Amino acid sequence: MMRTFKKGGIHPSENKLTAGKPILDLPLPGELRIMLAQSIGAPARPVVKPGDVVTVGQMIAEATGFVSAPVHSPVNGTVKKLEPTRTPQGIWQDSIVLVPDADNPFDSSLQPRSEEEIGHLSPAEIISIVADAGIVGLGGATFPTRVKLSVPEGKRATTVIINGAECEPYLTCDEALMNVEADNILKGALLIMRATGATEVIVGIEHNKPDSIAAMSRAAERYPEIRVEALRTRYPQGGEKQLIYALTGRVVPCGALPVETGCIVDNVATAYAIYDAVYNRHPLTHRLMTVSGEGLTSPGNFRVANGTPLSSLIDFAGGMPEEAGKVIAGGPMMGRAVSTLEATATKGLSGLVVIPESQARRKPAGPCIRCARCVAACPMGLEPYLFMLQAENQVWEGMSEHGVMNCMECGCCSYTCPSSRPLLDYIRLGKQELRKKK
Amino acid sequence: MKKLIVSYSPHIHGGGSISRCMWNVVIAMLPALAVAIWTFGLPALSVCLVSICACLLTEWAINRFMFHRPFTLSNGSALITGILLAFNLPSILPWWMVTIGAVVAIGIGKMSFGGLGSNIWNPALVGRVFLLLSFPAAMTTWPTGIDSGFEGVVAATGASAPASASDASTGATLLTHLNSAHGTPSLSDYNLLDMSIGHMNGSLGEVGGIAILIGLAYLLLTRTITWHIPVSVIASAALFSWAFGGNPVLDIFAGGLLLGAVFMATDYVTSPMTPKGQLIFGFMIGFITIIIRRYGAYPEGMSFAILLMNSFVPLINRYCRPSIFGEKERRAMA
Numbered sequence: 218m219m220r221t222f223k224k225g226g227i228h229p230s231e232n233k234l235t236a237g238k239p240i241l242d243l244p245l246p247g248e249l250r251i252m253l254a255q256s257i258g259a260p261a262r263p264v265v266k267p268g269d270v271v272t273v274g275q276m277i278a279e280a281t282g283f284v285s286a287p288v289h290s291p292v293n294g295t296v297k298k299l300e301p302t303r304t305p306q307g308i309w310q311d312s313i314v315l316v317p318d319a320d321n322p323f324d325s326s327l328q329p330r331s332e333e334e335i336g337h338l339s340p341a342e343i344i345s346i347v348a349d350a351g352i353v354g355l356g357g358a359t360f361p362t363r364v365k366l367s368v369p370e371g372k373r374a375t376t377v378i379i380n381g382a383e384c385e386p387y388l389t390c391d392e393a394l395m396n397v398e399a400d401n402i403l404k405g406a407l408l409i410m411r412a413t414g415a416t417e418v419i420v421g422i423e424h425n426k427p428d429s430i431a432a433m434s435r436a437a438e439r440y441p442e443i444r445v446e447a448l449r450t451r452y453p454q455g456g457e458k459q460l461i462y463a464l465t466g467r468v469v470p471c472g473a474l475p476v477e478t479g480c481i482v483d484n485v486a487t488a489y490a491i492y493d494a495v496y497n498r499h500p501l502t503h504r505l506m507t508v509s510g511e512g513l514t515s516p517g518n519f520r521v522a523n524g525t526p527l528s529s530l531i532d533f534a535g536g537m538p539e540e541a542g543k544v545i546a547g548g549p550m551m552g553r554a555v556s557t558l559e560a561t562a563t564k565g566l567s568g569l570v571v572i573p574e575s576q577a578r579r580k581p582a583g584p585c586i587r588c589a590r591c592v593a594a595c596p597m598g599l600e601p602y603l604f605m606l607q608a609e610n611q612v613w614e615g616m617s618e619h620g621v622m623n624c625m626e627c628g629c630c631s632y633t634c635p636s637s638r639p640l641l642d643y644i645r646l647g648k649q650e651l652r653k654k655k
Numbered sequence: 656m657k658k659l660i661v662s663y664s665p666h667i668h669g670g671g672s673i674s675r676c677m678w679n680v681v682i683a684m685l686p687a688l689a690v691a692i693w694t695f696g697l698p699a700l701s702v703c704l705v706s707i708c709a710c711l712l713t714e715w716a717i718n719r720f721m722f723h724r725p726f727t728l729s730n731g732s733a734l735i736t737g738i739l740l741a742f743n744l745p746s747i748l749p750w751w752m753v754t755i756g757a758v759v760a761i762g763i764g765k766m767s768f769g770g771l772g773s774n775i776w777n778p779a780l781v782g783r784v785f786l787l788l789s790f791p792a793a794m795t796t797w798p799t800g801i802d803s804g805f806e807g808v809v810a811a812t813g814a815s816a817p818a819s820a821s822d823a824s825t826g827a828t829l830l831t832h833l834n835s836a837h838g839t840p841s842l843s844d845y846n847l848l849d850m851s852i853g854h855m856n857g858s859l860g861e862v863g864g865i866a867i868l869i870g871l872a873y874l875l876l877t878r879t880i881t882w883h884i885p886v887s888v889i890a891s892a893a894l895f896s897w898a899f900g901g902n903p904v905l906d907i908f909a910g911g912l913l914l915g916a917v918f919m920a921t922d923y924v925t926s927p928m929t930p931k932g933q934l935i936f937g938f939m940i941g942f943i944t945i946i947i948r949r950y951g952a953y954p955e956g957m958s959f960a961i962l963l964m965n966s967f968v969p970l971i972n973r974y975c976r977p978s979i980f981g982e983k984e985r986r987a988m989a
Binding site for chain 2: 223224227229230306386458462468469470471472473477541542543544545549550551552553554555556557558570572574576577578579580583584585586587588589590592593595596597598599600602619620623626628631632633634635636637639641642645
């Protein structure tokens with residue numbers, strides 16, 4: 218019996234249309250619009266002005282606090298202007314517009330660090346390299362990684378967990394990365410181990426990715442501290458608390474950070490970014506994204522420069538299909554609907570999924586028949602049906618008493634409801650009301 | 656460029672629907688329906704049809720003229736109530752009584768609370784109990800001569816049983832005997848094979864034990880229901896039957912126990928939300944049923960047991976909440 222998490226969960230159609238597809242470099246667009254707010258926390262502050270010439274990896278906006286991350290130029294080029302760009306959700310936010318050099322956009326004088334130099338790095342030095350490289354959690358949460366690596370006073374990290382679950386349907390960029398960069402991901406994982414003082418690394422991969430499991434296991438043979446574990450395919454396995462339980466049997470207490478259990482969880486792409494920053498001095502300027510969906514003629518896994526318009530991603534995947542109705546930034550379970558393709562790629566974007574119009578609209582909601590499927594599906598052991606009734610009647614305190622703040626918004630409840638009730642919408646409403654009151 | 660549709664996540668749905676759940680239940684009831692028609696003949700079919708038509712018509716009329724709501728019959732829930740009510744009636748009940756039962760079941764049992772999802776008690780059982788209290792004689796008059804033509808089967812299997820209940824006394828079911836005999840019967844007095852294939856007397860849907868179990872298997876395989884309620888009802892009835900000196904096998908196959916455990920106690924709307932709550936619910940139904948059968952004035956107690964426990968569902972839900980992942984650890988930390 219393969220390991221998995223304890224409570225609830227669902228198994229949606231995997232639809233990994235791009236599994237096994239090679240990684241292709243997305244062609245550079247005429248201009249890159251690089252957002253200043255690319256992580257949770259404070260947006261970065263620009264340190265360049267229009268007309269400045271920038272080089273590959275140069276910092277163009279600096280962090281403005283502990284929970285904040287700097288932003289770097291993916292190319293050699295010129296700063297055209299500083300002006301707002303719309304986010305995928307249509308909100309205007311500040312950005313830096315860069316025009317890449319026509320001739321040699323990627324020429325770089327960055328020199329890799331020697332193995333010896335890397336061997337002598339102290340934990341604080343590793344964390345500072347990670348901070349300076351603008352690395353954030355690439356699983357979608359975009360939490361600045363330097364914060365995660367800074368183990369709070371009085372806590373001790375024992376186990377680094379590398380998240381290769383990729384439990385969202387359609388997305389395959391983590392899988393693609395594991396297939397070709399297994400050894401470098403593990404080098405990144407070992408750096409996380411050193412930075413946090415942990416003693417072991419466990420890589421969790423769902424068993425629907427046999428190639429990745431094989432590649433990572435083979436690479437892990439060299440490192441006695443690293444263990445690769447195949448997990449039964451089940452959503453939301455990639456949830457931090459779920460993954461920690463699946464791999465170690467430890468339970469993160471409600472309201473506490475994962476480090477309470479001694480675990481530090483990072484996505485495979487984050488581990489790779491750490492490797493790239495420490496070994497090659499490359500800050501985080503590119504990432505892998507999956508562009509997928511039933512109507513696309515050439516869906517795939519693309520290496521995308523920060524600031525690339527979403528329309529370029531769709532064009533490279535064969536153009537917007539006639540029947541397309543919705544584009545999702547991220548996976549279909551937790552991703553957010555895109556309202557404009559003028560928006561550009563950011564560090565947290567794991568891909569775009571195009572949904573045909575016929576499946577893009579929700580079915581009308583019916584009455585709750587108390588079938589209890591939402592209760593059975595909730596990985597946090599909550600009662601979504603009750604939350605919706607409470608939210609409809611504005612019983613916010615009741616929602617709080619029943620633990621609504623533990624909801625991680627994985628969407629299993631809405632997915633499984635035979636009455637198509639928008640359970641998660643009402644849960645979000647309740648959480649928002651409760652946050653306002655605090 | 657055309658406009659994109661936006662909405663909150665999740666952007667995909669499992670594809671389940673109320674009508675799929677309900678139609679699965681209808682399919683699961685078909686074997687028992689077939690046994691009913693085989694055992695009781697065409698009268699059984701006519702009771703069924705009258706009950707179904709009256710239920711559908713009542714729901715349609717209340718929706719149309721009182722609630723002014725759109726058409727809801729296609730979700731199949733009124734159809735289930737119709738079939739279940741018929742399953743709880745004798746095959747020779749006059750059509751107008753069936754109709755009254757159906758109107759009460761849907762009108763009072765379901766729609767008076769606001770329709771599907773809002774009712775407290777199982778609608779079909781509300782209809783049945785209303786009829787039982789209003790027309791006690793008609794509701795306990797069973798057809799005679801059910802056995803004729805089946806002696807051959809009994810003989811061929813070499814069973815030594817003298818006869819099944821209906822042979823000994825018309826107008827009584829096996830449970831009438833169990834009740835009056837006060838727990839002394841043994842298996843040799845009754846033919847289990849007869850009981851399990853529908854060769855005994857009783858209400859329409861309760862006579863075919865094997866057919867009901869086939870329905871249960873279908874419901875479990877299609878994941879329409881979980882095992883907790885049917886298993887706990889049957890296990891607890893068997894336990895208390897044994898504890899009170901009865902014969903567990905007889906108590907399970909006689910009367911409406913299987914029918915109730917599989918199709919009535921498992922009604923989504925009127926059963927608890929968590930596995931733990933469902934186990935308590937089922938356990939208590941089995942217990943109350945046996946108490947009524949042994950010591951009550953009625954030979955059968957399944958309907959009362961389910962209705963009684965339906966009333967406790969909000970309380971059970973309150974005290975059998977799922978445990979929040981990490982809550983125990985939070986308390987341990989504090």
